Amino acid sequence: MTTAVEIDDLSFAYPGADRPALERVSLMVPAGESVALLGASGAGKTTLLALLDGRLLAWRGRASVLGAPIDPDHPPSRDRRADSGFIFQEFALVERSTVLRNVLNGRLGRMPPLRAVLGAPTPSDLEVARAALDDCGISDLADRRVDSLSGGQRQRVAIARCLAQEPRLILADEPVSNLDPARAAEILTLLTGVAGARGATVLFSSHQPDLARRFAQRIVGMRGGRIVFDVPVAELNEDATADLYRDGVSVSDVGLRAVT
Amino acid sequence: MRSRRFGGIAAGTLVAGAVLWSFATSDLEVSRMMSAGPRVAEFLGRMFPPDPTVMDEIVKGSAETLRIAILGSLGAVILSVPLGILASETMVSPVLYRPVRTLLAFIRAVPLILVAMLMVGAVGLGPLPGIIAIAFHATGMLAKFYAEAIDGVARRPVAALESAGAGPLARLRHAIWPQMAPVVARDTIFRFELNLRESLILGIVGAGGIGFYIQTYVRSFQYDKAASVTLAVIVMVVAIEAINVALRRRFA
Ligand SMILES: Nc1ncnc2c1ncn2[C@@H]1O[C@H](COP(=O)(O)OP(=O)(O)O)[C@@H](O)[C@H]1O
Numbered sequence: 001m002t003t004a005v006e007i008d009d010l011s012f013a014y015p016g017a018d019r020p021a022l023e024r025v026s027l028m029v030p031a032g033e034s035v036a037l038l039g040a041s042g043a044g045k046t047t048l049l050a051l052l053d054g055r056l057l058a059w060r061g062r063a064s065v066l067g068a069p070i071d072p073d074h075p076p077s078r079d080r081r082a083d084s085g086f087i088f089q090e091f092a093l094v095e096r097s098t099v100l101r102n103v104l105n106g107r108l109g110r111m112p113p114l115r116a117v118l119g120a121p122t123p124s125d126l127e128v129a130r131a132a133l134d135d136c137g138i139s140d141l142a143d144r145r146v147d148s149l150s151g152g153q154r155q156r157v158a159i160a161r162c163l164a165q166e167p168r169l170i171l172a173d174e175p176v177s178n179l180d181p182a183r184a185a186e187i188l189t190l191l192t193g194v195a196g197a198r199g200a201t202v203l204f205s206s207h208q209p210d211l212a213r214r215f216a217q218r219i220v221g222m223r224g225g226r227i228v229f230d231v232p233v234a235e236l237n238e239d240a241t242a243d244l245y246r247d248g249v250s251v252s253d254v255g256l257r258a259v260t
Numbered sequence: 261m262r263s264r265r266f267g268g269i270a271a272g273t274l275v276a277g278a279v280l281w282s283f284a285t286s287d288l289e290v291s292r293m294m295s296a297g298p299r300v301a302e303f304l305g306r307m308f309p310p311d312p313t314v315m316d317e318i319v320k321g322s323a324e325t326l327r328i329a330i331l332g333s334l335g336a337v338i339l340s341v342p343l344g345i346l347a348s349e350t351m352v353s354p355v356l357y358r359p360v361r362t363l364l365a366f367i368r369a370v371p372l373i374l375v376a377m378l379m380v381g382a383v384g385l386g387p388l389p390g391i392i393a394i395a396f397h398a399t400g401m402l403a404k405f406y407a408e409a410i411d412g413v414a415r416r417p418v419a420a421l422e423s424a425g426a427g428p429l430a431r432l433r434h435a436i437w438p439q440m441a442p443v444v445a446r447d448t449i450f451r452f453e454l455n456l457r458e459s460l461i462l463g464i465v466g467a468g469g470i471g472f473y474i475q476t477y478v479r480s481f482q483y484d485k486a487a488s489v490t491l492a493v494i495v496m497v498v499a500i501e502a503i504n505v506a507l508r509r510r511f512a
């Protein structure tokens with residue numbers, strides 16, 4: 001498999017919305033690459049990532065994840081959900097559980113259903129979880145409750161949970177926008193580093209061009225539900241980037257098309 | 261302005277009318293009203309000194325009250341788990357949770373003592389009607405609390421586990437339950453405390469527990485014994501209240 005994500009002419013509107021959240025989006029992400037979705041708030045980044053994660057249905061177009069098409073009418077199987085990991089902006093951890101318990105939650109999709117309900121990890125589940133904690137530098141926090149941790153520590157736990165899933169694709173929705181700049185760079189260094197070491201593809205969204213430029217090999221600019229450019233970092237154009245954040249879709253639509 | 265003044269006059273007339281109607285139709289003789297004060301005083305006098313020889317009955321009655329509260333609460337928990345799920349906005353569709361919520365509101369509206377009387381009629385004297393009455397009455401509140409605990413759970417961690425490949429039961433166990441557990445524990449203890457307090461008087465209608473002795477002694481004119489049992493009930497209510505305050509501090 002050489003393609004992690006392949007999307008062709010994909011459109012989606014939330015039920016009852018007057019305009020589509022994604023409009024005729026096409027995108028190809030080769031396996032092993034680190035790609036940033038860049039765009040202002042409301043551009044459609046979260047929607048695109050959630051759709052690739054199999055959490056949105058009733059879209060039009062074609063999409064494949066990790067070499068297999070995803071079905072717009074049915075949620076994906078447990079195996080397929082486990083194959084792609086998701087990191088949420090708001091961490092989405094179980095606050096009252098320990099760090100280790102949260103990381104083991106990442107193993108649930110890899111366990112037989114009954115064992116998953118009982119939450120009884122095998123030695124190999126524990127080994128994977130411990131390795132993930134170690135990679136994220138939080139082995140010493142294993143027995144702490146999540147509600148006693150800082151934001152940066154929480155996002156490390158969320159990354160460790162995702163790694164415990166042993167995903168081949170990591171989708172990260174604004175993984176650092178709740179963190180201060182120093183912490184943000186630290187966490188993205190960690191995320192792209194551990195993913196690279198495991199040969200996993202990373203598709204992360206951000207509204208900060210400097211972070212996208214530093215941590216991605218390719219940058220996909222989104223605006224108003226459309227992809228307006230898709231370039232290697234070296235070719236990122238200042239004007240095109242600035243255009244992502246300008247108000248008024250109709251006027252700039254023309255200019256943006258020219259950029260792509 | 262005018263309509264507001266009219267509203268005031270109408271309300272005043274209504275209240276005055278209600279008071280007059282109550283006086284006129286209650287057959288209150290002035291002489292009887294005048295003598296009510298001294299009679300109550302004399303009655304209270306006959307309660308003193310409380311007779312301490314009823315300690316055995318107090319212990320026996322209290323133990324039965326405690327058993328009624330424990331088993332009634334257990335029944336309420338068993339009924340409230342499924343009903344709480346069925347009354348939850350996030351677990352079932354409005355077609356289901358709306359009628360279930362209406363049913364719970366109806367149950368809450370029926371006074372416990374009325375349920376107890378009906379149950380005594382249905383199953384006879386003793387602790388059983390008390391247990392059934394407590395279980396029924398408490399479910400109206402407890403199932404509503406459980407539904408609110410379910411609906412108060414943060415959804416993002418649940419979505420995260422779904423994304424990781426966890427099935428619905430695994431999500432319930434590892435993302436929903438850890439968030440709900442402290443709320444459920446607190447609500448259940450709170451309801452148990454109410455059950456204990458309310459079951460103290462159930463015996464008055466024959467539904468078992470310490471209240472039975474108050475009723476028995478009053479009917480047989482043994483007011484000094486009734487006084488001892490009443491004092492015991494008051495002591496227990498205060499004790500329950502103190503324990504409740506301590507527990508609340510722990511959960512805060
Ligand atoms: N749950 C939803 N229901 C309806 N509209 C939504 C929902 N979530 C997002 N939208 C709309 O879809 C568009 C894209 O949103 P989103 O994907 O969250 O953008 P981004 O992540 O880039 O900020 C926005 O116009 C937003 O208002």
Ligand SMILES: [Mg+2]
Pocket residue numbers: 045046047173174
């Ligand atoms: Mg977003």
